[in-house]
Every structure is written in structure tokens, then in C-alpha cells.
Amino acid sequence: MKESILHFIWQYKLFQSHSLCTTDSEKVEVIDPGRLNTDAGPDFFNAKIKIGATVWAGNVEIHTRSSEWTRHGHDDDKAYESVVLHVVKNADKEIIRANGEKIPQLELIYPADIELNYEAMMKNTLRIPCENKIGKIPGIFIRSWKNALLTERLLQRTGLISQMLTDNNRHWEEAFYISLARSFGFGTNGQAFEMLAHSLPIQVLGKHKNDLMQIEALLFGQAGLLEAKDTDSYLLSLNKEYNFLKSKYKLKNIDGAQWKLLRLRPDNFPHVRIAQFAALIHKSTGLFSKITENTDIQYLHSIFRAEPSEYWKTHYRFTCESPKSLKGIGTKAIDGIIINTVVPFVFGFAEARGMQELRDKAIDLLEKLPAENNVIIRTWHEMGISCESAYDSQALIQLKKEYCDKRNCLRCRIGHKVLTIRFEDLKI
Ligand code: SF4
Numbered sequence: 001m002k003e004s005i006l007h008f009i010w011q012y013k014l015f016q017s018h019s020l021c022t023t024d025s026e027k028v029e030v031i032d033p034g035r036l037n038t039d040a041g042p043d044f045f046n047a048k049i050k051i052g053a054t055v056w057a058g059n060v061e062i063h064t065r066s067s068e069w070t071r072h073g074h075d076d077d078k079a080y081e082s083v084v085l086h087v088v089k090n091a092d093k094e095i096i097r098a099n100g101e102k103i104p105q106l107e108l109i110y111p112a113d114i115e116l117n118y119e120a121m122m123k124n125t126l127r128i129p130c131e132n133k134i135g136k137i138p139g140i141f142i143r144s145w146k147n148a149l150l151t152e153r154l155l156q157r158t159g160l161i162s163q164m165l166t167d168n169n170r171h172w173e174e175a176f177y178i179s180l181a182r183s184f185g186f187g188t189n190g191q192a193f194e195m196l197a198h199s200l201p202i203q204v205l206g207k208h209k210n211d212l213m214q215i216e217a218l219l220f221g222q223a224g225l226l227e228a229k230d231t232d233s234y235l236l237s238l239n240k241e242y243n244f245l246k247s248k249y250k251l252k253n254i255d256g257a258q259w260k261l262l263r264l265r266p267d268n269f270p271h272v273r274i275a276q277f278a279a280l281i282h283k284s285t286g287l288f289s290k291i292t293e294n295t296d297i298q299y300l301h302s303i304f305r306a307e308p309s310e311y312w313k314t315h316y317r318f319t320c321e322s323p324k325s326l327k328g329i330g331t332k333a334i335d336g337i338i339i340n341t342v343v344p345f346v347f348g349f350a351e352a353r354g355m356q357e358l359r360d361k362a363i364d365l366l367e368k369l370p371a372e373n374n375v376i377i378r379t380w381h382e383m384g385i386s387c388e389s390a391y392d393s394q395a396l397i398q399l400k401k402e403y404c405d406k407r408n409c410l411r412c413r414i415g416h417k418v419l420t421i422r423f424e425d426l427k428i
Pocket residue numbers: 128129130131399403404405407408409412413414415416418
């Protein structure tokens with residue numbers, strides 16, 4: 001049996017709480033089980049336990065068997081001197097402190113369903129381990145868990161943004177530019193786009209922001225996508241411009257082989273996305289500060305609806321002509337950029353500056369945008385879990401990636417409920 005199940009049972013007081021006694025028959029009352037410690041040291045800090053007539057405040061250590069206390073070397077570890085209660089499933093040994101005192105021990109008694117449910121969930125191969133049980137959980141309960149998951153996801157993203165800021169001299173515009181570039185890769189070419197942004201400082205682009213052709217030359221050149229063909233006059237002009245700018249700014253381009261076209265629809269070809277990215281940079285200076293000043297959804301759509309230059313109306317790649325189409329960034333793609341880049345950055349910025357109103361606006365944006373449609377969200381749908389907006393879809397993505405996929409059911413609030421359902425009531 002896993003010790004983490006005992007932690008879970010202790011943390012949520014799922015044990016049989018009446019007539020609790022130590023192995024020396026002293027009455028025990030758990031006033032507060034304490035705070036779970038995930039670092040070194042005892043398992044629960046700051047617990048409050050009444051043993052006999054005395055209320056003890058201190059730490060609690062949990063093991064499957066008492067003898068693990070010695071096996072884990074706690075006998076001569078000072079960090080364990082403050083343990084007021086040793087909680088075990090089987091008390092197979094007395095535990096003595098360095099000063100010769102006995103440490104009180106409690107054998108936990110709890111419903112067998114918890115272990116049975118847990119083992120069944122850990123063994124099954126369903127897409128979501130509690131797939132057959134989640135229907136029994138009230139919707140209102142899942143809603144409140146979604147709120148916590150969404151905040152957790154945004155705070156996790158804030159941590160990544162903080163790291164990017166450290167790497168970019170606390171320059172919000174630069175960090176936003178790199179993250180935005182990544183989002184233009186729409187998964188398949190995200191990494192290549194990020195490499196491209198790293199190879200081309202935003203300050204260099206800023207010097208040429210009024211000339212779309214120069215911006216395209218810089219981006220396509222740095223992307224390693226300027227082919228050496230003399231049959232296309234636009235390509236020739238870009239090459240000429242890029243060679244001049246490359247030597248002026250001492251730039252080093254990335255390898256063009258980084259870009260993937262396989263299984264992509266032409267609208268998603270990297271050439272089209274780079275042309276759109278160039279148009280956005282040409283159209284907007286100080287993009288991140290504009291966004292933090294106005295988070296209105298229509299405004300954001302108007303900013304990101306940038307149309308590439310004339311050449312791209314009749315091309316999906318260099319030299320191959322195609323029927324005319326505008327190739328502006330579509331509404332769905334803009335929503336994806338807002339969800340994955342704009343919201344986390346605005347939220348992170350608001351957190352860093354203590355701007356509660358802006359923090360709420362970032363979350364509001366997710367409530368106003370439609371739910372994402374991907375394999376994770378379709379799975380939840382099939383299980384009857386509603387997903388009304390991007391707020392919901394982001395929360396459910398967090399649940400799947402950080403809890404279900406990692407079998408972290410003991411840390412999940414749904415897990416708390418499904419593990420305590422009577423085992424016989426479930427069809428597994
Ligand atoms: S993590 Fe939660 S939602 Fe996911 S399978 Fe476990 S109990 Fe179910």
C-alpha cells in the first residue's frame with residue numbers, strides 16, 4: 001500500500017474518528033491534522049492533537065509500518081524530535097526518542113473502499129482514470145474545482161513568464177514578443193518560431209517597423225527560409241534587403257530545416273504565419289503596453305487581425321503561386337493567441353505589479369472566449385463534463401495534464417470525492 005494514501009486519509013480526516021486510541025490505549029482527538037509537507041522532514045507540520053488530557057502542537061509522521069521509522073533513519077535525525085504522533089497502518093514496533101521517551105503511535109482505521117477505489121483507478125487504462133465515477137460528482141462541486149485549477153494554471157504560467165523575464169533583463173515587451181512568436185507556430189512550429197524570435201531582437205525589428213518589406217526580409221531571412229531562386233522578383237528583393245541587414249546587425253539565422261510543413265494545411269504553412277507575424281509587428285508598436293491598457297476583446301481582435309503583404313495574397317510559400325486569398329489571421333487563431341499568450345502575460349504582469357483589477361480582466365477574457373476544441377476537451381465532453389468557455393477549457397486542460405495524466409488523484413478534489421464513494425456502488 002502506498003504511504004501517500006495514508007497521507008490523504010490523514011489530511012482529509014477520512015479515518016474512523018470515534019474512539020481513537022494510541023497503541024498504549026490513551027484517548028486521541030485530532031483537532032487539526034496539520035499542513036502536508038512535501039519537502040524533507042516530518043509529513044505534517046503544525047498539527048494539534050489531544051492525547052489523554054494534554055493538547056500537543058507539533059508535527060506528525062506517517063508510515064505504513066512503525067519499523068519504517070528506524071529504517072528511514074529518523075532515530076537520530078533532529079528534524080523528527082518535534083514529532084508528537086506517529087501515525088501508522090500497522091504498529092509493529094515501539095518508537096523511542098533519543099532522550100528515551102516513547103513516541104505515541106496511532107494505528108489508522110479507515111473505510112476499505114478508499115484503498116479499493118484507489119487501486120482500481122491506478123490500474124485501469126481509461127483516458128481519465130475516474131471516467132466511470134465522475135458522473136456521480138455534483139456539477140457545482142466540479143465548478144468550484146475548476147476555479148482553483150484555472151488560478152493554478154495561470155500562476156504556473158506566471159512562473160514561466162518570470163523565468164523569461166529573468167532571461168530578458170526584465171523587459172516585458174521582449175518576453176511578450178518571444179512568447180507571441182511561439183504562439184504563431186500553433187504547436188507544430190512553436191519551437192522554430194521561438195528560436196526565430198531569440199535570433200532577432202525586438203529592438204532590431206523596431207528600427208524597421210515602418211517598412212513591412214524590411215520586416216519580412218529580417219524574419220524570413222532569420223528563419224532560414226529565403227531560397228536562392230532568381231525567378232521570383234519579390235524573393236530577390238527580400239534576399240538583397242536581408243543580406244544588407246544581416247551584415248549590418250551581425251545576425252545569425254536559424255536553420256530553415258527547423259520548419260515543418262508535413263500534414264499542415266496551407267493556411268498554417270510557416271511562410272504564411274511569418275508573413276502574418278511581420279504584418280502584426282509592422283502594425284503595432286509597444287504591443288504589450290497597448291494590451292495592458294485595453295483588454296477589450298473587440299480591441300484585441302482588431303489588433304491581431306493583421307493582413308500580410310500583397311505577395312502573400314497569391315502565395316502560401318515562395319515561388320509557388322496560388323489562387324488569391326487575403327490570409328489574415330482567422331478568429332479562431334486569434335482566440336488561441338489571446339488564450340495562450342495574452343491572458344497569461346496580462347495576468348503575470350498584474351500579479352507582478354499588484355494590480356487586482358487587471359488580474360480580474362485577464363480572467364474575464366477567458367470567460368468571454370469560446371472553449372477550445374482539442375482532444376482533451378472532447379474527452380471531457382464525452383464524459384459529460386461541461387465546457388462553456390475558454391475559462392472552463394483551460395481549467396480542464398490543467399486537470400488532465402497536471403492531475404489525471406500524472407495519476408495525482410490523491411491531490412485532486414474530484415479524487416477526494418470519488419475515492420470515498422462506496423466501492424460496491426461503482427462499476428469499474
Ligand atoms: S486526477 Fe481527479 S479527475 Fe483526474 S482521474 Fe484522478 S480523480 Fe479523476
